[in-house]
Amino acid sequence: MAVLMHHPAREAAEDAMRMADLDPGRALPLAAPAVRLARRDRDPAALAVAERAWGHALLHCGEMDDAVRHLRRSMAAGRAAGSAALVAEARMKLAYALAQQGRPAAALREVDAALPDLTGASAARALAQRAIVLNQAGRVDEALADFRTALATLRRTGDLLGVQRMLINRAFLQSDRYAFAAAKADLLEAERLARELGRELTVGIIAENLGRVEAFRGDVPAALGHLDRAERIISEHGAQLGWVHRHRAELLLAAGVASEARESAERAVATYWREHRLLNVPEARLLLSQAAFLGGGWETAVTHARQASREFARQGRGEWAAVARLAVLRAESAAGRVPRVPLEAVTGMADTLTAAGWPAAAVEARLIAAQVLLRRRQDDAAREHLLLASEVRKRGPATLRARGWYAEAVLRQSEKDIGDARRAARNGLRILDEHAAALGATDLWVHSAAHRRELAELGLRSALREGRPAAVLEWAERGRASRLLNRPVRPVADPELAALLAELRVVVAEIDRGGVVPAHRRIALERRIRDHTRRHPGTAAATPPSPVSSGRLTAALGEHALVEFLQLDGTLHALTLAAGRLRLHALGPVAPIADLVDRVRFALHRLARLDRRGASLTALLTTSAKRLDTALLEPLREADGRPLVVAPTGALHGVPWSVLPSCAGRAVSVTPSATLWHQAVGTEAVAGPVLVASGPGLPGAEEEARAVAAIHGVAPASSTVDAVLSGLATARLAHLAAHGQLSTDNPLFSRLRLHDGPLIVHDLERLARVPHTLVLASCESGRSVVRTGDELLGLSATFIAHGTAQLVASVVPIPDGETVPLMVSLHRRLAKGEPAAAALAAAQLELRDGDPASLAAAAGFTCLGS
Template identity: 60%
Template sequence: MLTRSVADEAREAMRLADFAAGRAAPVAERATRRAARAGDPAAGSIAERAWGRSLLQTGDVHAAIRHLRRAITLADEAASPSLAGEARIPLAAALVQRGRPHPALVEIDIAVADLTAAGHARARAQRADILHQIGRLDEAIAEYQAAIPLLRRVGDLLNTQRTLVNRGILHTERHAFAAAAADLCEADRLARDLGRHLAVGIIAENLGFLETLRGDVPAALGHLTRAEATIGAHGGQLGPVFLDRSELLLSVGIGREAAEYAERAVAAFERERRGILLPGARLVLAQAAYLDGDWARSLHQAGRARRELARQRRTEWSALAALTVLRARLAMGERVAVREVEPVVATLSTSGWPAAVLEARLMAARVSDRPAEYLAAASETRLRGPAVLRARGWYAEALRRQACGDTRGTGAAVRAGLRILDEHATALGATDLRVHSAVHRTELIELGLRTALRDGRARRVLEWAERGRASRFAHRSVLPPADPELADLLAQLRSTARELDRGRDDDRRAGPLVARQMALERRIRDRSRLGGNGGAAASMAGPVGRPVPADRLAAALGDLALVEYVRLGGALHALTVTGGRVRLHALGSLAPVADLVDRVHFALRRLARTGPARTQDAATVLMTGAARRLDEALLAGLPEVRDRDLVIVPTGRLHGVPWSVLPSCAGRPLVVAPSATLWHAASSRPAVPLGPAVVAAGPGLAGAREEAAAIAEIHGCAPLLDDAATADAVLAALPAADLAHLAAHGRLVPDNPLFSSLRFADGPVVVHDLERLRTVPRTVVLAACDGGRSVVHTGDELLGLAATFLACGSAQLVASVLPIPDVETAPLMVALHRRLVAGEPCATALADAQQAMRDAGPAALAAAAGFVCLGAGYSHV
């Protein structure tokens, strides 16, 4: 009876190892001791196997191997080849995780020979997984195809479920998405029927990986969010979820955040000694660093991954790491010979990884004297597969046509690739995903621009310049669905920020509050990105915006002049549209211009501070000189725009120019727009009389209360002041107003601009709050430090407070591009609003108000200088 009781306890430990791994180890340990006392090596083998399996599933691979080897020894003592074979199956899995795939194959081959029926089927399924992980994909598919029918025949539902997951992953990697989804969905049903909650989480993770490669980002985020919660709740390993999140973020161009998740995956795999997964995580970290422009780090991590993969004899994976090494070397200016790339192309061509094959062929074409063959092969992906892969195929086709001298065909291929990416971007929902995804457009736009510049036709250059910038503003947003969970998270964030302001000088209070704030921001960001899967990310409707034709733009401009700045490489160009004519000017290097912008900013910040007269005089001299040279660099060489009111479309650092300090712009009406297309759309709205206004003042800003009271009197409305100026009150008032004046502390968060904020009595209003409004005022004035500054991403995509108001429907906005804190802006603002009420267009009213401040002293001049009019500007408000 005792021996049977021990055997029953060992089998119970085995059951727990399969269904509740976190609870199995104590039971297995107890069964192992009882089996030893009873002299029952067979029961001991089962208990040790259960103990090893539970440790394997919860991340202690080293200890798992020790117990599984003990299980084999005990099976040999019991003269039971079948028990030994059963233990060799998880031992092989553990050895693979430690990065020892070839010893794992030896163990599994022995198991296949020793086992029959159900055991034989399980062993073949494990062999398929090992072959899959080391990159022998055709052999792996053949083993999966043999193992799954055997498992079904013997009624082994648990291992059928496991093997379906593994085959689904392989199908995903090969872009056989329908087959992958079928396998994973069947596995999910089986796992739920079997009560395997941890497995349900792992399947959700792999569904997230599937949707990442398929290009459905909101769906992928939904699966990965559920996976992280489920796996964490059941004591599973989160490293693979972190890695999949990193790859998802890479797919939409968010390099820095992708690197953070890849670092977490690397740390988890190092801690758990999961050698088979560690080099792959290093490789993803290298790819994220490359995207983020940190090429030295990319080279280091990819080189390390390549060495580890070579030791594991994983040929295809090693070639993929070698490709990343070569890309980093090229980016760092090193020479790469075609003989270094050709072996990588040859190896990856048999891998079944279409994206990797395409990138290898593009690199070979780049360094080869005969690129046509590589480009023709790379371009084959343009007709099938996920959106980004098809777009890259069109990029290859565009390069092929360019090499053949087919200028028109080059442009057509680039447009085809951009159409695919723009349609894909409309499905991404969340603002930051759409903005960062513009990185995929970069090489296509640069090719189109370079071709147009070589052709020298200004209208064609204008078309490509417009295709390359601020594409998200051309989409029409749809109000996101009501999301009580997101609203609650935003309220919690507001409360936490208020507490942090009160306790900032107390380190014991501030530390936990900062941690809570960061956690809330992450939850809000993730919730917003879910899109149609329960989040509040804005969906998009209507056709993707197209660049405004030059003739329509010229007609809308009338007597105005448009100047659009274009950068390509390190060179700066200017396009002008005046009197129906488009002209192109080469302005030279962008670097010295960017340096002058920084000098102007520095001087204005110094002028804003009270200090010795000598310091103020020096700052005045610096500002005057830098502004004059900046004027010469940007406008002096454009004689056709003289004496005309301006529409300026900046690029890069030029988004931060305080234009009113340039000598030729003093007192001159001008408006700044993210793109000519956006300006045309905003200025084409019918003029209507000025409607109701909302005026609010936040706390801690010198003179804000008096400023708000004075401006409210001009508009005949009651201001929101003191405790009444809450975030909820302001957000409730904005949709009903035609004009808003918000005098509050503004904060731009460069690393996370969707949490840029305006501070009110009960905490901040962040960008996420504004995106949930059904409408926003037609005209907005942000009398706030940093209100007009934006983070400029690839393609001059903008994120920040001002950009959000414009994206949500404001026609025009007045805000400062300078981070000057606590400056008295009331005189400028009062003068501006009096002119608006009198019927002056916004750009004219701001220019006149700024001109009136020029003799009001250094601080007042600095306060006024940073304000710009964004959007339409010349429509009557």
């Protein structure tokens, strides 16, 4: 930079330039008067610097078009001053702006034009700028070479600011190549330099990039912490948040949280458009495609990916265009369509992405190429692609290594080596489960199960094709409820979380009382709680236990029969284990059975409201229940007459089993998995009191609580959240009669309404111990949100995950005040020591011929657990 001192216009220009580096928002009010002063004094050199400061500030505030205009004015002023150096400095800023507008070729022309007129540190900064554009264009090796040369010069000349900037940009490239240690080292050195130089905004930008690196490494809690810090610092300085939104979307995609990833990607697209950073728009649009794909929206995924591909092509970014075309192929294939792309194009895509140093995209391209080749019976060519794809299983993030093991499994399967194929799939699942154990937050663990799906389905499909029930049982178990099987280590005290939960309780209680509370206050608190819990790493055991064998199950089942349902490729199957014999049944298409479940639930729901069409609803319930019984249990003759242990799948988690004719008076225990049931079946109830409590606004709840408490010889407890939580932590048996609400959008905020506010799932996760037996006499408290891999979220799932062995709860809405007869009958039997499933079945049978509301209240309850 030319030295401009001892002149008001020049000093004003230099001040504006310094502030543009430190705080772009505060530089704008300085740049405009500096330009006016330089024009008044007819000082083209000062004008060149002032216009560059103005353009630089606009560039970092997202005003790309205006930035380009001022930077071109800076170049013109530099020419008028006869200073090639001033022109070159402006060209470098212009190159960055052009790159952000999605014009990398034009940006490179400006850099190459500037380089001959620069020396020393200025030339090194220009070379680093060229490396940035080369990286964005996919020319990674050239970019790394320029970075190395530039860094050596900047260190030699003592340009700490230049070193700091270059380290940030090189870290970006290193993380793309999965050189995470190198990327993190660059960023930590850059952060140290930024603090020395007093560049607080830059510290925020570095935190954003540290979040990106940790996300790529798979450390979700650390990444979230960095991104939250980045958003706070960058917001305080009024700078662009597009990259923060984008990195959060990438992180949430890696964690499998499709809906939140979509929201962050949408914010990134909108922010990039608003800031005129057109280069980044297709990259964020590609994230939208990936979020749609993860959420099963194949057509939406295709639409976003095609648009991104067109935008990348217009920008001349061939490697990125290849990634977008790959996203189109994946979504079309998932939608069941045959992609209309020549095989040569797919293999060319894989080679291009490998050369560009993008292993994750290259693996997906090779998997698709292999899929096409295997369909065409070109086995040797397919195996070559699978062999190359499988190499990534040796290094890199957990999700990438798992994809490598998936490629290895497909390779071994194509070679008819079923044993090695299943071993490879097991290895992939083990890596993902170890990765998930580091995710402290329950919802992140559950969403991450999306990455397990293809590995589990490969093993299950192979086992079904082979027809061996034992193999089918193993893979059915490997593919379900991994979070519930890996019970968390109890959390340490967390005062911040406790304070946030208490604040939320006050807000929700005020809303329930009809108070005027802004909706955004509750939403903001829930988000703070969610983000807080996600930032804490997990402490669970490294991997879930191995699937239980049929032999061990037989010993535990005794006279009971196990019925485990599983679905694959739209077909429902059932495994039965009775009298030591394991059998496999194909039951037919899933869709009509799911429709019957909906009909049964609808009829019970309306009967619970004492609908005037009681007769027709009773007929609908009777007919639908009989048809569902015929579809699900009638083919399983070996289970006839035996008490049942049922492991549902998908929509079957919502079945009220007692309404099925063959289950009338029959003990039915419902469990997320046979392995989990086996873990719980031997659990002894530890000594402890009986807890009985009731919530407000529920007719008959207090009467019910007094009646149940009398059976056990205790008094109803105080029904505040703290009192109930304290009671749950010591009780062997608990009964809670309170309004329940399942939050389908955010299941960890599902709640029971108590007198001082809601008791939510986050409260329960802080308990060191839960009752062995629990009765939740509230609406839908037994219902869970079902995610990929039959992962469950909700109140009942949380109690089961934390060790409750027997949980009686309703899977349908129940009428207020109608549960008293059922609960009295149930607890009389529990007090005599009867198992919960048998006690519930007998109590329901007593009320089977009652009025519609009593029938609906009784029928909706299910026994979960052992």
